[in-house]
Amino acid sequence: AITYFVLHRKAHLDHHWARKWLPHHYDHHMGKDQQSNWGVRSDWIDNMIGTRKVWKGSLREQLRYSKIKD
Secondary structure, eight states: OHHHHHHHHHHHHOHHHHHHHOHHHHHHHHSSOTTSOOOSSOSHHHHHHTOOOOOTTSHHHHHHHHHHOO
């Protein structure tokens, strides 16, 4: 439970860090479909139940990320 809260908070405070270390959670918040990618610490549950949708690395994501990159 502690790692969930620590990682979740870090991901929300630093989206560059989240993009690198928690891409599945980054996809949940930054991607088109907010009803997918529910895993915070891992994407295994989303893979298991079929809710994993990759956003990071897509053309639209790369264009958007290049605009907000520090």
